[in-house]
Amino acid sequence: MLRATGMPPRRSRWTWIADVLLAVVLAVGTVSADLGRSTYDDRPRAPRVTTSASASASTPASAAPAPPIPPREQDSTPAQQTDRKLPPAEPWELALAVLSAAPLALRRRYPLAAFWAVLAATGLFHLGEITEDAAVFTFASALIAAYSAATYSPYRVPALVSLAAGGIAFGTLSLLPEIDRGLIPLLVLLPVALAANLMHAWQQRGRAQQEATRLAVERERSRIARELHDVVTHNVSMMTIQAGAARKTLDASPDQAREALQAVEAGGRAALAELRHVMGLLTMASDGPDPAATADLAPQPGLGQLTELTGRVRGTGVPVELSVTGTPTPLPAGVDLAAYRVVQEALTNAVKHAAGATVTVSVEHAPGELRVAVEDTGGQRRSRVGGSGRGLIGLRERLALYGGTLSAGSRPHGGFAVLAIIPVEVE
Template sequence: MILAFVLAVCTVGTAVRQGDASMVVPPGEMPLVGGPVPVPVPPPPPAGWVPDLGPVGHLEPWQIVLAALTALPLAARRRYPLTAFGAVIVTTLLFNQRLGAGDTTVYTFLSCVVAAYSAAVYSPHRLRALVGVLTGAGLIAAFAEENFPYVTPGVVPFLLLVGVGLGANATHVWKQRVHALEVRQEAATRLALDRERARIARELHDIVTHNVSVMVIQAGAARKVMDAAPDRAREALLAVEAGGRTAMAELRQVMGLLTPAGEEPETGAGTGAGAEDDAELAPQPGLAQVPALVGRVRATGVPVELTVTGTPVPLPAGVGLAAYRVVQEALTNTVKHAAGATVRVVLEHTPDALHVVVTDTGGAASPSARTGTGRGLTGLRERVALHGGTLSAGGRPTGGYRVDAVLPTGEPS
């Protein structure tokens, strides 16, 4: 803003002084660049003659406005660099054609240089800026006699200082852009890391919460019947062992995704070679594993009914895993928060979607119910939404709880 105002004032002031000294030189009688400007010698005025000064400095008002407009567009050179450059070039060409070469060309040429520099540095449209600057330079060069200033040895240091200043400013602007780009990249990286942490947290929650909850129930049942029914206690402990191996297998899969290539994930020792082999070979849970999941929960003493309707179709791995996690989370919440409830799991296949409905009849809340945070259902909603589906959960009018998920059978577009 200040630079534009200073150049405009200098251009107008110089044009006024030039007009006082030599009037307006016709275009056809333009002197050579830097050459002496002929000053006409008027005849002696007659007695009693009063001079008519006319417009200020013998310039028309529109010429003064045009002189100011050769620099004032620079006030918008940072926000609209290409527009400001075009306005400066056009007004400079018009002004120099009308006024002729002279001292004003120093300031009009400097305005063109600043406008070209701003277009090259501040415009986000690199190709347009390059074409615009080359076009403007060609127009200025085509009318060199009117637009190029006469360079004296005393002006050379000034031009060098201007070049150094513009170069330093360009370097500063470039560093600022690089810094801003680095900041945006760091923010994008942090966001990606946060999303990945949230995804891993949901996965670990689904794995650990379900298996540990079932293992706690089975271990408690074994403790209660240890003396009275050793066979039943043994079955419960075997179920605890199977649940632990399942949890280790799924945890090993998650850790395998987090471990760098070439390193072996460590999930703990003491599970035996067979358990490690199972962990390595176990597939990612999906819809096919839902009956086994229901069977493990049923083995803890919770009445669970599984109903499958419709014609099953091949599902993307992510959709099958999401359906499995919905059933797993719903059964886990029933075991934790509704002891003694009866559960019904319905898998309904339709031509375009898979409906997963898990309902329970309600029951006595276990002590662990007080530790619920609701993060499991929140993670489920995000997981289902990732595949273009919806999930709703809430109490039933007749008592109990209902979890209802709809998952499209194709990947979302």
């Protein structure tokens, strides 16, 4: 399995422009250098020797005879020079010259693919007769591609293997240009510049990873807070109302008080069960044996538990009607839980803020979507002082994960309504 070291930071518009310009400059330079064919002389040329007879015939009588050429000076004349012009560049050579640099435009997005594309185009390009200047440009393109593979590839092992194979290929295929004095500054300064840029890229990647970790921690904290709010608020609200009812009816109607206290006990048990479930998920270890196999965890609630939920609320004295229409289909666990939390939060708000109201819960399994509506008739609206609104905000965030929407507000003829619409894939 390939091991990723972390994706590079997201590319900006300027990095795209810079990479495209770099590829264009190197491609144009390679093509121009290959078109500027140099002239060489590799035919043997005999040294010129001036004889005394010809010298006397071509010089005036009064002129002194020319001194003979010393043997050392005659031997020092180059025995071979080039005077052969390279053939014109073929179209396929020019195309490969462009391809030897064009992949650098994607060197940050696909570093390994760009490196191998540059290496392959360079190897094919060197099959023809190219100039030394063109070889310098292809070497620079390959060097930048290798640097990009080492810097931006998220896969450490394939990148190291590719660089080693590329180095061997350059050495065995004789793709390196001839080193002269003009190349020495390039060979010295270019690695220094690439190393400095590599350090800067590593620092940027480290900062990006830290920022991503911070955002992930914040999202997880928000998710945990939302889950705990949904678990605790409903049951504690039910317990509070039942405890108040038991206190008021304790002397006048001990039987009703006893039922209210039993409801408080049931609500407390339900709250503890759901809290145990959430805390069990939070304390699971990611390594070792499967912790879910030994953890005593109840399944997450869903629409199948709406009858129990409405029954508990009905036990507090709030009339609740539940209706389910359409053909139920298997729902993803997250969608099922989100729909359940919508009903739970809406019922909690109705109990807390609409004393004496009648609540209607409607679940409609429509084609391609799930509609959950909770409406109350208003009753005696209690003050909402102390409410943070976190419940509805958390529901919107939860539904947004699945492409759903939530609308909540007062009804035209009194009361409050909550409507959630969640898209469902039809198999």
